[in-house]
Amino acid sequence: MTEFVLLLALMALTLGVILFWPRSLRSTVTHGRQAQEAEAIYAQQCRQAESALADPALAQALQRELEKDILPAPAAVEVQAGRPSGRMALLLWVSVVLLSGGAYVLSGDYHRVRAGIAAIQNDPFSELTPLQKEDRRLEKLKASLRATPEDSVLWAELGEQYLLLNAYDHATKAYERALALRGENAELLSALATVLYYRDGQHLSADARALIDRALAQDPGEVSALMLLASDAFFAADYARAIDIWQTLLDGGSPRINRVKLIEAIQTARMMQQNAMP
Structure with a gap:
């Protein structure tokens, strides 16, 4: 009975990973696409500033302001695109641990070890020299x-x-x-x-x-x-x-x-x- 309940729990956990992990992937793709669009807008605004302003110094100053206003922070983009959320990482780690433990419980080795421990506990001479x-x-x-x-x-x-x-x-x-x-x-x-x-x-x-x-x-x-x-x-x-x-x-x-x-x-x-x- 215990093994059956554990198997159901593992199946539920695995299903959860399958359902929620794609959301993290979609989120990563979305952030990457937004960064590309921001870079395109920034490049277009810079070209317009260069053609509208004759003074190069003023054009460069305007480009720096546009960079602050339009482009996202590089560190934030890297974090969003390079790794899943902390909650998803924890969920993945727990699933690996439980799946490993479940495989051991459902194997014959687990039952043999339990039988050996029970035999030792039931032996009245087990603690004697x-x-x-x-x-x-x-x-x-x-x-x-x-x-x-x-x-x-x-x-x-x-x-x-x-x-x-x-x-x-x-x-x-x-x-x-x-x-x-x-x-x-x-x-x-x-x-x-x-x-x-x-x-x-x-x-x-x-x-x-x-x-x-x-x-x-x-x-x-x-x-x-x-x-x-x-x-x-x-x-x-x-x-x-x-x-x-x-x-x-x-x-x-x-x-x-x-x-x-x-x-x-x-x-x-x-x-x-x-x-x-x-």
């Missing part, structure tokens, strides 16, 4: 778990949230609780091994290896478990093993993997392998 947002999500998960404490999915999400905050002890307890509720699960075992891996400074401890072995016993293609093994091999300079594991993941075609990143990792490992050769 990334860490504060994670804390808010953590509190929401805790509130949900108070209502449904036997939900293993929520406990797993809580463990992931604690891992993002580097709260490894809390993440360990959350994943252990999820395992206790769901039972032996390859993804949960791998997630718990990931927590231990980062807690120990990206070192694969005996406890983490035991969890990985349990995960792979259930699912030999479990992505997180294999990624941990590949990372550990790469940082131990066992590039051949890292390449083999990453290639296995690529061949498996799991939707959980990032193929571009895996290919880059394999290429990097091959370069490191070549540089390490004597």
Whole structure:
């Protein structure tokens, strides 16, 4: 509705410019024609004065008087013929501004910007820092778990949230609780091994290896478990093993993997392998 009203206003303004602007043009033409007629009369009077008066000085004095009486002021003529009135200039400026604004309002960009602003205003976390947002999500998960404490999915999400905050002890307890509720699960075992891996400074401890072995016993293609093994091999300079594991993941075609990143990792490992050769 707003856009329709604006369109009508723009049409009315444009019509006004079309109707009134020619008057300004006609006025300019009229002033120019009057100036030409005045010059013709002035020239005729000067010729008559020269023929009637024998004294050149008197003729020149009369010509100066005729010039004052007949010819319009040059500045006034220039202003009238060279530019429109101030009111018309203002009207033209307003029409350009409104037409530009109207084109933007009626375009799709305007609606997309409004939708984006509305989305930000409706987001309860929009004014929070990334860490504060994670804390808010953590509190929401805790509130949900108070209502449904036997939900293993929520406990797993809580463990992931604690891992993002580097709260490894809390993440360990959350994943252990999820395992206790769901039972032996390859993804949960791998997630718990990931927590231990980062807690120990990206070192694969005996406890983490035991969890990985349990995960792979259930699912030999479990992505997180294999990624941990590949990372550990790469940082131990066992590039051949890292390449083999990453290639296995690529061949498996799991939707959980990032193929571009895996290919880059394999290429990097091959370069490191070549540089390490004597």
